Amino acid sequence: xxxxxxxxxxxxxxxxxxxxxxxxxxxxxxxxxxxxxxxxxxxxxxxxxxxxxxxxxxxxxxxxxxxxxxxxxxxxxxxxxxxxxxxxxxxxxxxxxxxxxxxxxxxxxxxxxxxxxxxxxxxxxxxxxxxxxxxxxxxxxxxxxxxxxxxxxxxxxxxxxxxxxxxxxxxxxxxxxxxxxxxxxxxxxxxxxxxxxxx
Numbered sequence: 001x002x003x004x005x006x007x008x009x010x011x012x013x014x015x016x017x018x019x020x021x022x023x024x025x026x027x028x029x030x031x032x033x034x035x036x037x038x039x040x041x042x043x044x045x046x047x048x049x050x051x052x053x054x055x056x057x058x059x060x061x062x063x064x065x066x067x068x069x070x071x072x073x074x075x076x077x078x079x080x081x082x083x084x085x086x087x088x089x090x091x092x093x094x095x096x097x098x099x100x101x102x103x104x105x106x107x108x109x110x111x112x113x114x115x116x117x118x119x120x121x122x123x124x125x126x127x128x129x130x131x132x133x134x135x136x137x138x139x140x141x142x143x144x145x146x147x148x149x150x151x152x153x154x155x156x157x158x159x160x161x162x163x164x165x166x167x168x169x170x171x172x173x174x175x176x177x178x179x180x181x182x183x184x185x186x187x188x189x190x191x192x193x194x195x196x197x198x199x
Contacts, residue, residue: 001116003152009136016117016128024127025111032106039064039086040093040102052177053094053168061086071122077139078149082121084157085148091164094173119146 004010039060047056064086065079089102114125117132122145134141142149168174176184 001147004134004136004141004147007136007140009134009141010116011133011135012117013131013133016131021115021127021129024114024125028110028114028125028127029107032110033103035064036089036099036103036106040090041099044090044093048175050178052180053174055177057087057090060090068121071145073119073122073143073145073149075138075143075145075149077151077154078121078142078145081148081154081157084154084161088157088161088164091161091168094168095164095171097173113146119144121146121148 001010043063044056044060047059050056061083065083068074068082069079071078089106092102092105093099095101110120110125111127113120114127115129117128117130118134134143138144138149140150140152141147142153147153175181
């Protein structure tokens with residue numbers, strides 16, 4: 001947003017305060033919580049136990065992106081950014097092994113964009129604190145879809161995703177696929193002896 005303002009593309013026209021903001025915020029919290037519980041808390045966790053962390057990132061992120069394709073003004077950049085955002089929030093879960101951070105990040109993104117008077121994923125979430133307009137090239141500003149359809153957000157997300165991945169590895173929170181874990185257990189010292197005793 002600082003980049004957009006410095007470039008002279010983001011223009012605040014006036015304030016737009018009201019009780020509707022509290023109602024909109026509650027809706028944003030519920031919607032973001034549902035999406036994170038479904039995609040990261042549910043589907044990702046199930047797939048991770050089977051496929052391991054890295055492969056499990058793919059399907060929930062794809063479904064998350066596909067779920068936004070029907071939104072107004074969708075573009076290839078917005079679809080790719082949403083896909084990367086799905087990986088981003090999943091890695092937040094991997095790093096913390098808790099859903100509070102991905103839910104909080106999701107809520108914060110949606111609310112702040114809406115509060116600044118901008119569309120969020122092509123939608124008006126009715127939480128604007130200001131009346132504003134965005135001019136400038138749509139490939140940068142995202143146009144009517146919102147910032148997710150602009151290159152700056154996609155470019156900014158990539159190093160964050162990389163940092164989260166490295167941090168998750170360093171913390172020992174990355175899981176191997178189930179078949180690798182089973183093979184590693186079978187080759188541990190004493191495994192054959194234990195199997196013979198159990199047999």
